[in-house]
Amino acid sequence: MVGQQKHKLNLDRLAKIWALAEQGDAGEQGAARNRAEALVQPYGYSLADVPDLLLSEGYLDDEPQPAAGGFTFYDMNNPAHQRAYARAEEKKRAAWRIANRVRIDEVLARYGSEEAVFEYTVEEKAYDAVIKPFHKAGDPGKGDTWDGEHFSPSIRVRAALATVRPWPDTIPDAIAEYEYWEKLYDDRNIADNNNQYNYLSQGADFRRWALGDLINEEIAARDLSDVIIRLRFQEASQGTYNDSAAILRDLERLHAAENSQRPDPASGDISPDRGSPVTSDGNMGDSGNRATSEAPDMGNSERPGFASPPPFILNTASKRRAEVERILNTPEGARMSLRQVARMAGVSPATVMKVRGAL
DSSP states (O other): OHHHHHTTSOHHHHHHHHHHHHHSOHHHHHHHHHHHHHHHGGGTOOGGGHHHHHHHTTSSOOOOOOOTTSOOOOOTTSHHHHHHHHHHHHHHHHHHHHHTHHHHHHHHHHHSSHHHHHSOOHHHHHHHHHHGGGEEOOOTTSOOEETTBSSSOOHHHHHHHHTTSOOOSSHHHHHHHHHHHHHHHHHHHHHTTSOOOOOSOHHHHHHHHHHHHIIIIISOOSSHHHHHHHHHHHHHTTTSSOOHHHHHHHHHHHHHHHHHTSOOGGGTOOOHHHHSOOOOOSOTTOGGGGGGSOOOOOSOSSOOGGGSOOSSOOOSHHHHHHHHHHHHTSHHHHTSOHHHHHHHHTSOHHHHHHHHHHO
16 A cells, blocks of 8 residues: 555655755755655655655665775765665764863863863954954855965965964974864863864964974974984874974084084094193192193103193184194194194094194
């Protein structure tokens, strides 16, 4: 009986009404469901029978099936696929809520209410206010822009954001502020059951993106600790920030700075403490002060003036090379061996030979 009545239904009309019930706005959906129910009831069907009725008559495809690799393709123009996708997503959210109930409760308790979690902070509102002059509504089908940009802030937008709070000038300070915004985003995402929407205000989101760029490449690392922080940030971003060239620039600059403070190993120079005059507390009898005690008489009743330690500290390679040149340019120094000159200037014999060859 029901099977005979089914063929008297205007299934084309029912399919069109049901499409509105599935895809229309809130008002259209309610009205369309009422119309569909009124259309099928005289034939012994209920509203719950409509999807199966249409499927059985070929008006809707079967639900999507997983492919060989386990991936399921959903045709979002197909109401059956839409329902299947919505069920799959709700199943994921339900499982996530169960696994993260403690985190959800902690966030809600910390803020006091769900509404308080999502309320924009004073700083977010301030950032939104200063970028408002740069806002331009997008054309139909296109997103809004701020000074021509959708996601990352332009130079002018950055300058406006800095009027609320200056940009940090060290990597640790930038990390601290970046983590503040990440924490706020994470709290809101947890309260929203991991829907992963854009939870920050537009100004705050621009601020967070710019901070990421500062950490990734723009702020110069002060030391190796900063380089490590930068590299860990890049690794944690999983490809969002991965400017390895910035790491290389940091290391090269820090390496050059370190080398400028110590002798060049390739030149054969010895360290500054070995080339500098040793100071003494004046106790000439102390065996620990042999470097400042009187030298034994080696047969020369008078030592040439150039043999005395120089009156300045030879604490750089350039100063020690200059001292080698000074000694070699004296008549006495010209007759001295390489080792004698090297010992006086605090360098290696190889360095003396190199300087002598260049004179």
